[in-house]
Amino acid sequence: MNGNIKLLSCWSKSNGDIGEEQQVRFSNSIQDFVDRFDKLRGYSIRSHHRQSFPRNCHFEDLHSFTFRCSDMSRTAAVHTFPPASTPPVPVGTIRYIPTLTNYPQVLLPRHYLRGLTPRIRSRRISCSSSSRCSRGGGRWSLEGKTALITGGTRGIGRAIVEELVEFGAKIHTCSRSATELNTCLREWGSKGYTVTGSVCDVSDRDQRGNLIETVSSMFNGELNILVNNVGTNIRKPTIEFSHEEFSHLMCTNFESIFHLCQLTHPLLKASGMGSIVFTSSVSGFVSLKSMAVQGATKGAINQLTRSLACEWAKDNIRSNAVAPWYIKTPLVEQVLSSGEYLEEVYSRTPLRRLGDPMDVSSLVVFLCLPASSYITGQIICVDGGMSVNGFDPKVDIPRS
Numbered sequence: 229m230n231g232n233i234k235l236l237s238c239w240s241k242s243n244g245d246i247g248e249e250q251q252v253r254f255s256n257s258i259q260d261f262v263d264r265f266d267k268l269r270g271y272s273i274r275s276h277h278r279q280s281f282p283r284n285c286h287f288e289d290l291h292s293f294t295f296r297c298s299d300m301s302r303t304a305a306v307h308t309f310p311p312a313s314t315p316p317v318p319v320g321t322i323r324y325i326p327t328l329t330n331y332p333q334v335l336l337p338r339h340y341l342r343g344l345t346p347r348i349r350s351r352r353i354s355c356s357s358s359s360r361c362s363r364g365g366g367r368w369s370l371e372g373k374t375a376l377i378t379g380g381t382r383g384i385g386r387a388i389v390e391e392l393v394e395f396g397a398k399i400h401t402c403s404r405s406a407t408e409l410n411t412c413l414r415e416w417g418s419k420g421y422t423v424t425g426s427v428c429d430v431s432d433r434d435q436r437g438n439l440i441e442t443v444s445s446m447f448n449g450e451l452n453i454l455v456n457n458v459g460t461n462i463r464k465p466t467i468e469f470s471h472e473e474f475s476h477l478m479c480t481n482f483e484s485i486f487h488l489c490q491l492t493h494p495l496l497k498a499s500g501m502g503s504i505v506f507t508s509s510v511s512g513f514v515s516l517k518s519m520a521v522q523g524a525t526k527g528a529i530n531q532l533t534r535s536l537a538c539e540w541a542k543d544n545i546r547s548n549a550v551a552p553w554y555i556k557t558p559l560v561e562q563v564l565s566s567g568e569y570l571e572e573v574y575s576r577t578p579l580r581r582l583g584d585p586m587d588v589s590s591l592v593v594f595l596c597l598p599a600s601s602y603i604t605g606q607i608i609c610v611d612g613g614m615s616v617n618g619f620d621p622k623v624d625i626p627r628s
Contacts, residue, residue: 505550
């Protein structure tokens with residue numbers, strides 16, 4: 229702790245109100261606070277700033293705790309077990325309390341409150357082994373795990389990098405642009421993220437080999453997670469594709485990830501618990517205008533996902549894919565610059581909105597967690613319902 233976080237109020241089932249004196253002591257070391265309670269049953273707070281707040285702190289035998297983000301001038305109270313003197317509060321309730329001027333100042337990274345939503349991840353935990361639920365470990369942590377994410381400097385890839393590192397993973401990513409990569413690495417470093425990177429064009433076979441050599445050296449010959457995120461598109465009618473354009477799409481979208489899987493297989497196997505996640509697309513399921521070739525590459529990815537899930541299961545390597553629809557990225561913003569076209573997209577999407585990169589990254593992280601260890605060979609659409617939308621006319625059919 230760097231003195232950035234101070235506990236505001238706390239209840240324990242056995243001790244009641246902890247009191248101001250102990251609060252001050254606990255504020256100096258969250259570990260002191262964690263050690264105050266013996267049983268593993270409560271909440272976990274995930275930090276965006278490793279040096280400011282230990283990741284996955286489990287608050288045990290706990291009634292409630294309260295903290296405030298100073299720059300948002302709001303206090304968030306999170307209750308696990310309600311104190312006996314108060315009405316029952318459902319487990320997992322998060323509510324806001326008006327800030328009182330006599331409350332101690334509580335400083336949290338601003339990421340904890342985005343708009344009106346605290347960045348708090350909580351889960352009731354019940355298990356017989358203390359090692360499984362120990363701080364920094366367990367089914368909902370990637371602490372100590374290693375990951376390679378291709379194309380991690382923008383859009384969905386960047387969201388995946390930032391989500392994975394918040395769960396404790398050590399990340400290596402790549403980009404074709406050295407300038408873009410270095411900018412991201414500086415930003416991540418300022419946030420305390422453990423991320424390294426290489427300049428690599430994954431459509432080039434030799435550069436792919438160099439990338440995996442770097443990853444193998446950096447992670448001592450082991451890799452827990454491979455996220456094949458790089459992909460591109462050329463929008464035009466099928467009959468207008470040149471041989472060069474066809475080859476470029478097939479090489480970038482499919483050949484590159486196939487080869488990366490081959491290269492990383494020994495590392496994934498050596499880790500003892502490997503997970504591959506592909507970024508596919510709804511175009512691998514349904515027809516999209518002027519995207520026949522891109523859709524074919526994504527369909528190939530979908531089948532590769534299933535095949536590797538079966539072929540590499542004996543090596544304890546899982547294989548899954550996420551298939552997004554329109555996600556708010558710089559590339560998509562160009563495509564959806566037309567308001568009329570955007571309205572057509574909304575009309576085909578039951579949730580009536582575009583996706584956010586974090587909508588995809590959260591699913592990718594889940595598929596990498598030990599909690600999803602029995603899930604493999606699945607392609608999951610992140611599309612607001614688009615791929616299952618049928619015929620829903622605006623005009624009602626007259627009843628006979």
